[in-house]
Amino acid sequence: MIELIFPDGSQRQFEDGVTGRDIAAGISKSLEKKAVLIKLDGELLDLDRALSKGGRFEILTRESPEALETIRHDASHVMAEAVQELFPGTQVTIGPSIEDGFYYDFARDEPFSLDDLAKIEQRMKEIVDRDEPIRREVWKRDDAIAHFKSIGEAYKAEIIEGIPAGEDVSVYRQGDWKDLCRGPHLPSTKAVGKAFKLTKLAGAYWRGDHRNAQLQRIYGTAWASEADLEAYIKRIEEAEKRDHRKIGRAMDLFHLQEEAKGMIFWHPKGWTLFRTLEEYIRRRLDADGYKEIKTPQIMDRTLWERSGHWEKFGQSMFTCETTEGEELAVKPMNCPGHIQIFNVGQKSYRDLPLRFAEFGACHRYEPSGALHGIMRLRAFTQDDAHIFCRDDQIESETTKFVRLLHTVYDDLGVELHSVKLALRPDLRAGSDEVWDIAEAKLERAAKAAGVEVELLPGEGAFYGPKLEFHLRDAIGRTWQCGTLQLDFVLPERLDATYIAEDGSKQRPVMLHRAVFGAVERFLGILIENFAGAFPLWLAPVQVVVATITSDADDYARQVAATFAAKGLRVETDLRNEKINYKVREHSLAKVPVIAVVGRREAELGQVALRRLGSDRQEVLAVEAASNGLALEASPPDVAPGMRAANSTARGTVGAMEAG
Incomplete structure (x- = not known):
């Protein structure tokens, strides 16, 4: 027997192997008809999945917010089935749900056209009308490899070959069509509904590697209701009107070109806008006790190795070698340089907190396919600052920064949407004990600053946990810009010390913080937020x-x-x-x-x-x-x-x- 705990707190026992459908039917026939998924201890499962353990249990309908991601994932499968029916010989690769929608990557010799999207969309609706049952099957790994190779699905076979030998795989059968997938899925194609739309075509490389075969990606969006779909379409139309690239051209602010990918050519009006924003935040930092500094653009590889950035970011750094054999790197971030300034001369506990600010020009290699206007660049400026403080100053400095960020966002007419506490990532520096302390201290500091946080496991910086400040723009989109990171690791790696009150040498705590993040990206957000109609003080021509x-x-x-x-x-x-x-x-x-x-x-x-x-x-x-x-x-x-x-x-x- 297994024991399930329902949302109202009641507990009931069931036979091993009971399914969510069985339980829904036992409650009411109407619930059985509406049910599409179950949630057991936070994990979404198929409605017809046999349960072998108990736990907190919930039945989900299409209207449940948590079901939306599965609706989108199923829509990608329905699209893949439609494509293979309409264009025999096309291979399927991967098709996940994403924010606001889904995509699927296809291997096909002939390119899809925009006219094809309408045909695919119509066939998807026909598949929904067929009400094809979706069933999970467990296959032996080697049997699955042999099967997908036999039907010409080389990419699926390659995915399965990456699964350790001896492990079983799950295959979902959708009518006569099937796909390798972890699931979960809805009970049938009818449950997907018709509130979907195919939106665009794009190129993609197999496994995201430019050395691999190029695939064709079809994007779509899917929602629980037609009303939600219409609202989304209107939001996208509004976003297109506010596209910072179009407004930038119309206002003669900047341009980008192939000879300098991911880098901006600022025109006089655009640079005036940039300088006005920079001068504003500089005054705010001066008033808040920051000392502005400037660090070198290029530094020796050995410094980046000592800091740990070479291991973490080496593949994304622009490097050069001198005739004398020096290997240099263009800085991707400012923090190691700030520690070098801190390390010059002896610092006392009386000197802390010491706040260093820099409008640092940073360069990072981003694949050309990831670049997007002035929002995603290879060269950008950070309103960067680092606060060197004592352990007992963490809470007061956090409160001070939060107050600054709030007033800046108020001045600029942007709304703070949420604050998230990003915790230790898989690839990180420092021991678990150090991370335990850092995470606990940052969470306490956020609480002391009056900030309610949402936890984000695995999303911290490689040297410490961070607070992410997400703002919301005029059409409801959210952006992560401001950040405060608590770091015990870099001061240790780069040997930063101060003389404590008792005469001993101690490591300072390092708080990495930014209000805008990348100034260029923040400007892109402001351009779209105001649709170019800036308040008078900020307008490049007033x-x-x-x-x-x-x-x-x-x-x-x-x-x-x-x-x-x-x-x-x-x-x-x-x-x-x-x-x-x-x-x-x-x-x-x-x-x-x-x-x-x-x-x-x-x-x-x-x-x-x-x-x-x-x-x-x-x-x-x-x-x-x-x-x-x-x-x-x-x-x-x-x-x-x-x-x-x-x-x-x-x-x-x-x-x-x-x-």
Whole structure:
């Protein structure tokens, strides 16, 4: 007999070999019809899986949030069956569920076309209508290898050959079609539903290795309901409108090209945006007690070996060798360099905490297929800092950093979604005892800072656990940017010490922290979050003075000079074009304010202000307009109570609306 504990806390005994379907049927016929999976001690299992042990037990329906991943996995299998029916001779490889959907990689001589996606999608719906039962079978490993080779599925056979000899494998039969898979799966193809859509084609290498055969990948999305699918499609459409690459081109911010993969060519407006954000966070760090430093871009391999980065990141580091035989590496991160500065001269316990900040230019090799606009790069800048502190300062420094991060995110209009505590990874430095201490101390520090954390086993840095700060953007997507990592390992490896109060030498605790992470990536997030319509203080061009007629050109230059004298970033548009054309063009470029001037404005010493996204205009004296805009354009950290001041200024010079 086995004993199962139900969600309401009740306990019942059942015969060995009972299935989830049996249990559901015993509760009610309606539950049996709705049931698709079971969960036993946190593990999802097939509804018809015979149970041999007891534990915490739950029956899941299609509407259960935990069933969604299986719906997507099953959709990938349904797609694979449809592809092989429509295109005989195609080999299947792997087809997992992923965030928001699924994909499957296929080996086929002829390329798929976008027209093929509609055909595949229609056949998938037919397979769903067939209500093909999905059943798990356990095969001998060698029998499975022989079978898949016999039907021409060389990739499946290779996967099975990687399984240790003597182990059995699970094969799922879906009608007459079958696939190697761990499972679990839904009871039948009907349970997948039709709330799916194939989205795109891509290339992929077998096992992710460019030296292997190239495959064709078909992506799709699947949801529990049509309403969820429609909401997702709308979200994707909105994301495409906000794509930072498109907005970057439209606003003339930057470009990327093949001759410098994963590296950005910043145009004047884009670099102004970058510098404005960098200057803002630099002021915040200065006010918070950080000392800015600069470390070398290239350092000898021996330093990276001592730190442990060579072992962990060696394959992702750009290296060179001198004629004198030196092997050098372009830095992928800043931490070893910061310890070198800490190690110069003797440090006392009175010197701690010591906070070193650097806008460090880092380079890491990323496969070209992984690069994505300015979000995933080979060359990027970190708003990096390292806090060297005593053990008894960990909690106060964590609280101080959390406060800084919260206020920065508030200033930039981004929402902190969640904080996660990433724990020891498989590949790591330091003993288990050191990790036990580090994880416990960081968890206590997070609690002291008032932070509720979600645990992420296996996701820590190789030298210590870390707090990950995930923000949410305007359309609900989440991004991990800020981080705080607690490190006992690098100070030990690189021999960092300070003199304690009792005169003994002690190792400092090292806190690695960043608010933005990669500045370029954070800027990409901001571009998409604001859809290019930045708040006035951050906009690369804050005001364009545009003329109605050419006889106002001199006055326009005077107005622009007045605005510039107030610190505003201003341009003039004196072209011989109609004013509506100029307004439309600068609106597409996301300029927050257009100051329109003509003969009348010149005579009266006025400007007509038009805000991005608004048809209204407000006529003001030049001095009043320049003073109001200058106040509104003050960065949030410069003027105390800036949000209240901005509200007053907007009441004076017109409400700002997103374009």
